[in-house]
Amino acid sequence: MTRRSTPTGADRGLAVLLMVCGALGLAASAVLTVDKIRLLQNPGYTPSCNINPVISCGSVMRTAQAEAFGFPNSLIGLAAFAVVLAVGVGLMAGAVYRRWFWVGLQLGTVLGLGFVLWLIDQALYEIGALCPYCMVVWAVVLPLCWYTTLHNHPRLRTRYHWVVPALWYVGIALLVLNRFWYYWRTLL
Structure with a gap:
C-alpha cells in the first residue's frame, strides 16, 4: 500500500517570510559573487564592505572557508535563496505543495543552518573578521x-x-561583541 502525499499550502505570513528572507539572501549572495569575481580578476581589489579591521569582506573572501566545497559559497546562496524566493512567491500566488516538498524544504533549511553555524564559528574564531553580507x-x-x-x-x-x-539574534550579537571586544572598546 502506498501513501499519497496530501497537498498543503501555507499561510500568508510564511509566504511573506520566505519572499523577504529569500530576496535578502539572494541580494547578499549576488553582491558576494560579484565581489568574488572582481577579486579573482584583480587580487588587489578592495570590496566595498571592507570597513575596518573587523568588518572586512576581503579578509573573509580570501580564506579557504569562503570556498568550503571548492567553489565560492555565495554560489550556493544564489541557488538556495532563489528557490526560497520562488517558493514564497508561489505560496503568495496560491500554490499548494505536497508534504514531500515541505520535507525537502525542511531538509534544505536545516542543512543551511548547519552550514551557517559552521561559518559563524569560522568567521569568529578562525578567520577573525566579519563580512556584512555573510551576516x-x-x-x-x-x-x-x-x-x-x-x-x-x-x-x-x-x-x-x-x-x-x-534568542538567535541576541546570541550572535553577544558572540560578536565578546569576540571583538578588543576592537569595539576602542570605539567607545
Whole structure:
C-alpha cells in the first residue's frame, strides 16, 4: 500500500517570510559573487564592505572557508535563496505543495543552518573578521529554518514563536561583541 502525499499550502505570513528572507539572501549572495569575481580578476581589489579591521569582506573572501566545497559559497546562496524566493512567491500566488516538498524544504533549511553555524564559528574564531553580507545570510537562515519547522510541525507553534529567532539574534550579537571586544572598546 502506498501513501499519497496530501497537498498543503501555507499561510500568508510564511509566504511573506520566505519572499523577504529569500530576496535578502539572494541580494547578499549576488553582491558576494560579484565581489568574488572582481577579486579573482584583480587580487588587489578592495570590496566595498571592507570597513575596518573587523568588518572586512576581503579578509573573509580570501580564506579557504569562503570556498568550503571548492567553489565560492555565495554560489550556493544564489541557488538556495532563489528557490526560497520562488517558493514564497508561489505560496503568495496560491500554490499548494505536497508534504514531500515541505520535507525537502525542511531538509534544505536545516542543512543551511548547519552550514551557517559552521561559518559563524569560522568567521569568529578562525578567520577573525566579519563580512556584512555573510551576516545578512546568518540573519535570514534561522527564521527560514525555524518557521519551516513550525509549518511542518504545527504542534510546536505557540504564541511565543518569536523567542527562538530573538534568542538567535541576541546570541550572535553577544558572540560578536565578546569576540571583538578588543576592537569595539576602542570605539567607545
